[in-house]
Amino acid sequence: MVISRGKLKMSVTTFSASLAIAARLALAALVLAAASLTAQAADSPLSKQDKECLECHATKGLEKKLANGEMLSLHVDGSGFAKSVHSMIGCAVCHREIAVDDHPPLKKKISSLRDNSIELTKVCFTCHSGVFKLYKNSIHATLVREGDSAAPLCTDCHSPHTVMAKAAYDAKTGAPCSNCHFGIQKAYAASVHGQASLGCSSCHNAHDVSATTAEDKLKNACFGCHSDVLQAHQTWLPNAERHFEAVSCPACHVPGAKRKVDLRLFSNEKQQRISEQAGVPQFVGRARSADGKEKGLSAVELQDLLREFNPAGTDQSKTTLRGRLEVSTGVEAHQLTEKSQAIRDCATCHQQGAAPFQSVTVSIIGPDGRPLRHEANKEVLNSPLSVEAVGGFYVIGGTRIKLLDILLVLALLGGVSVPIGHLTLTWLFKRNAKRIGGEEDS
């Protein structure tokens, strides 16, 4: 470590040092404005300033102990940085709070690796404002704000010192997504999309990743490539559009999945799913209190829960339930197969006791955008109360109301027994009439 440099710089006025940094910042901004976004980073020579930083920071094993005991690596691979797209902006643009004449040591205390990353990634958005607009409402950003230490920041996916244009994703390993979503990556790699080397961002978007089952974004991603599927399905599937609405794509295109029904609280007024406001939690508490025996909501309990969202005196149809048939896990949702293997047998669902109807949940969109679910008894789909409570979800034959079956049997019995009874009486009367000389039947 060179100590004398500090003494050397001391001889230059602080003002000039700041001016030098300011000038570099201005130059960097100009260069960035002029450069194209997909510029290949040539081995641009590093600036004198950057080389000075690297005199210390290129040292392997250079690290600093943080307040919580973690070790922060201070090593930067100089040649890697020179190759990266950030080489043209240099060190000082991102590490702006560091004054060259002023460190080491760093005056500011860093409490943890995570806090350091959170602080530093704030600077990314000063240049990458477009990405910030996409990222800030994503589920990843929401989790970061909630304090989730595993939620990805910019630096978790993009290594800042060796960053190349649009090169964060590795199709072979699924990195960086697979660093957290490893189970899904394993399932996906074997699927028809994984085999075609389609990246995660093809469907999930790289920066504005949203909670997958909360909206139609993912379904629309399917249609984005598979634009003519509706016509293709209409050649053989009755009520094809309705199926598209009520059944998720993986429910048929992942033949081995465990299917279930999710009943979503839906606002008829606003024609969209109901979201909870942050700080006004109602669903979890209400669902738990409605679920008396804690074995999942029964038909009556579900009706009570629904009524809580439609207070007395208001229009009872304001909040309803809209059902959707989906697969049970994220891993299953990624095991899409060739279309020849998709389910085409109507009896998979349109049959009493079909597997998808053995597992039912009620859900609302939580404040962070992810759905909150509560178990419901499967009877909620078949009970007579379902006509009111689950009025919007019905699978012909599969979720039929047993009471109506009983009425049908009675009607058929009546229909058959009335003629039989009447014929019997006719015969009896004839026999009697012959014996006592009464009038014959005409």
Place this chain on the structure above:
Amino acid sequence: MQRLYVHPLPVRIWHWINALGFVTMIVTGIQIRYIGLLDLFSFRTAVILHNWIGFVLIANFFVWLLFYMFSDKIRVYHPELSPIKHFRASFRQMMFYGYGIFRGQPNPHHVSVYHKFNSMQSMTYQIIMLLLVPLQFYTGVLLWDVKRFTGMIDMLGGVRVVDTAHVLIFIFFAGFIFIHPYLATLGHTRLAHFKAMFTGYEEIEDETTGH
């Protein structure tokens, strides 16, 4: 025996298309709803047949409607407005079918060109043709393309309400499809009314006694 022309050709055509159609609708309807219990044909075939025949029956309904609207025969469907008269006539008819017929007593109702239905028939047929059948067609069309008619379905309370109405009317017709042909055998011979629905002519017994 007098021969009265009571069933004009359009009515006869309409009747037999309906008869065949109703039976097919009931059978395909059962296959659709009870796929686990019946295996006559595939679910998909049942749905396609059910849809096609449904539309044929809707067209057929308009044959019936237009004929009667533009004919004086509409009088056979005029309801008996006096409740006392209607109740008396219905009671008498029920007593005949429940007792009198076994004793060989004459039918209290006398068929005529403008009064071919007995009072029980006339009430039932009015309810069927003017309420149940249109409602069944209406709910059936909504279910044929749920997405297209989402607005209307939601206004009615959701797809389950529509389907329950459709199934309840189906249940009624499942019983009706046995009882109606049986009652048709209660003419002066077992086949008298069937013949009439083919030829158009009812054979009326001469009145030898006062009514």
